[in-house]
Amino acid sequence: MTYQELFQQIILKKSYLCVGLDTDIRKIPSHLRNAADPIFEFNKQIIDATADFCVSFKPNIAFYEALGPKGWESLQKTVEYIPKNHFSIADAKRGDIGNTSGLYARTFFDPESSGLDFHSVTVAPYMGSDSVKPFLEFEGKWVILLALTSNPGSFDFQRLGFNGSSLYEEVLKTSQTWAGPDRMMYVVGATQASEFRKIRTIIPDHFLLVPGVGAQGGNLEEVSRFGMNSSCGLLVNASRSIIYAGNGLDFAEKAKKEALALQKEMEIYLDKYCN
Amino acid sequence: MTYQELFQQIILKKSYLCVGLDTDIRKIPSHLRNAADPIFEFNKQIIDATADFCVSFKPNIAFYEALGPKGWESLQKTVEYIPKNHFSIADAKRGDIGNTSGLYARTFFDPESSGLDFHSVTVAPYMGSDSVKPFLEFEGKWVILLALTSNPGSFDFQRLGFNGSSLYEEVLKTSQTWAGPDRMMYVVGATQASEFRKIRTIIPDHFLLVPGVGAQGGNLEEVSRFGMNSSCGLLVNASRSIIYAGNGLDFAEKAKKEALALQKEMEIYLDKYCN
Numbered sequence: 001m002t003y004q005e006l007f008q009q010i011i012l013k014k015s016y017l018c019v020g021l022d023t024d025i026r027k028i029p030s031h032l033r034n035a036a037d038p039i040f041e042f043n044k045q046i047i048d049a050t051a052d053f054c055v056s057f058k059p060n061i062a063f064y065e066a067l068g069p070k071g072w073e074s075l076q077k078t079v080e081y082i083p084k085n086h087f088s089i090a091d092a093k094r095g096d097i098g099n100t101s102g103l104y105a106r107t108f109f110d111p112e113s114s115g116l117d118f119h120s121v122t123v124a125p126y127m128g129s130d131s132v133k134p135f136l137e138f139e140g141k142w143v144i145l146l147a148l149t150s151n152p153g154s155f156d157f158q159r160l161g162f163n164g165s166s167l168y169e170e171v172l173k174t175s176q177t178w179a180g181p182d183r184m185m186y187v188v189g190a191t192q193a194s195e196f197r198k199i200r201t202i203i204p205d206h207f208l209l210v211p212g213v214g215a216q217g218g219n220l221e222e223v224s225r226f227g228m229n230s231s232c233g234l235l236v237n238a239s240r241s242i243i244y245a246g247n248g249l250d251f252a253e254k255a256k257k258e259a260l261a262l263q264k265e266m267e268i269y270l271d272k273y274c275n
Numbered sequence: 276m277t278y279q280e281l282f283q284q285i286i287l288k289k290s291y292l293c294v295g296l297d298t299d300i301r302k303i304p305s306h307l308r309n310a311a312d313p314i315f316e317f318n319k320q321i322i323d324a325t326a327d328f329c330v331s332f333k334p335n336i337a338f339y340e341a342l343g344p345k346g347w348e349s350l351q352k353t354v355e356y357i358p359k360n361h362f363s364i365a366d367a368k369r370g371d372i373g374n375t376s377g378l379y380a381r382t383f384f385d386p387e388s389s390g391l392d393f394h395s396v397t398v399a400p401y402m403g404s405d406s407v408k409p410f411l412e413f414e415g416k417w418v419i420l421l422a423l424t425s426n427p428g429s430f431d432f433q434r435l436g437f438n439g440s441s442l443y444e445e446v447l448k449t450s451q452t453w454a455g456p457d458r459m460m461y462v463v464g465a466t467q468a469s470e471f472r473k474i475r476t477i478i479p480d481h482f483l484l485v486p487g488v489g490a491q492g493g494n495l496e497e498v499s500r501f502g503m504n505s506s507c508g509l510l511v512n513a514s515r516s517i518i519y520a521g522n523g524l525d526f527a528e529k530a531k532k533e534a535l536a537l538q539k540e541m542e543i544y545l546d547k548y549c550n
Contacts (some may be wrong), residue, residue: 062378068389069344097426103337114343126401128428151372153403
């Protein structure tokens with residue numbers, strides 16, 4: 001999926017919502033637990049219920065691999081089931097030396113090797129350029145690089161200062177030489193909304209994947225006001241607040257209601273700030 | 276496995292060698308390709324051939340997950356097959372916000388969930404304390420934190436200076452408050468041998484996992500001279516130089532010869548520098 005195609009989907013749906021599939025076998029409704037593949041059955045119903053109100057789905061890989069081989073099978077089925085017009089994100093936070101990152105890229109981008117065919121993968125920047133570039137060798141696929149995260153530990157290193165600039169700003173600056181806004185996005189934590197202005201002076205055009213709206217308590221209005229650019233430039237993720245909105249037979253209906261509410265709010269901000 | 280138990284194995288074997296199982300289906304000898312599980316068959320023979328000369332085995336997770344669910348099955352069998360006195364390392368470079376890192380910890384440390392029961396896992400520090408601590412909640416398990424790596428990209432961020440100290444030094448200093456040398460090790464790249472002295476002033480007692488001896492061209496003598504402490508404090512990894520030493524019917528015999536040669540060299544350095 002290209003930058004323009006993603007923007008077109010945003011305009012069409014009036015939404016920049018990403019639904020995070022952090023599907024925990026311990027948290028799904030009990031009536032699904034006897035299904036042949038409870039994780040996939042849950043995801044299928046969540047995708048069906050929310051697809052009209054979002055432009056992206058983001059399986060959190062940890063939740064699948066924690067279940068061993070059968071978790072990877074549920075993941076394969078889920079990725080295949082995500083509608084082709086939705087931007088798919090493997091939230092995997094991978095990154096290693098060149099030949100190993102090449103294998104991680106095959107994991108998420110080469111269906112003949114792994115059975116998975118995502119549009120994009122999240123990558124950690126700590127090991128530098130040659131740990132990121134192998135992912136970019138897959139034509140048309142995207143890297144979503146960790147920049148500033150929303151967890152307390154983001155203060156340990158990401159915000160340390162180097163000559164007046166912080167580590168995450170260095171990550172934004174240096175990584176721009178690796179790929180343009182047509183192949184790279186950044187993870188930027190929603191609880192840092194006041195910093196979006198600074199970030200947008202460094203990367204005016206890139207899409208930002210913003211976690212933390214919903215269960216982690218980010219403010220969607222603030223994120224949209226400071227983070228949006230003329231191509232929207234935002235994918236705002238909500239996971240638990242949508243997928244665990246209900247826990248009974250009507251869990252998908254409740255998830256739909258949550259996704260619709262976020263889409264309605266996003267429609268207002270697109271009108272107001274996307275210009 | 277405890278710090279003391281690991282040191283005892285090192286003394287017993289006169290070796291601090293870690294054999295890296297970077298097992299690539301495209302590189303294993305052709306006569307194994309028709310086995311029921313070629314990856315496991317290769318690993319089994321490598322483990323049998325080298326176990327007497329090493330104290331640790333380190334499957335590189337990328338190589339297994341790139342093959343999808345069947346790769347994870349090969350990994351399960353491999354981890355089960357590693358002898359119990361060998362320190363097992365999941366080289367996975369994981370790291371995410373707390374609840375997600377908790378799931379990654381289950382992947383590598385909770386056999387009832389994933390089928391895997393490693394002694395340790397490599398973790399990336401970028402997201403800070405709460406991305407690392409969930410791994411430490413598994414009693415007796417180890418975190419091996421990325422500090423300074425041996426790839427060209429290590430110059431992009433790890434060596435950036437903060438008030439006279441570099442990012443990787445900050446990682447060493449800050450992470451010491453998360454766990455002691457009995458639960459944490461560090462990845463330190465072997466091509467930076469002259470920096471071992473500086474590193475040893477910050478973390479005199481921790482074990483260091485040193486990749487890059489062998490195929491990546493590190494110097495074992497230098498690493499041992501500058502990196503060793505009174506409990507050895509080193510695990511030196513070799514992957515490709517051992518496991519791909521041969522490519523015919525005698526590949527395991529050739530791997531054994533390489534491992535033995537490294538063990539013999541290590542025996543000399545243990546005598547000379549471990550005090």
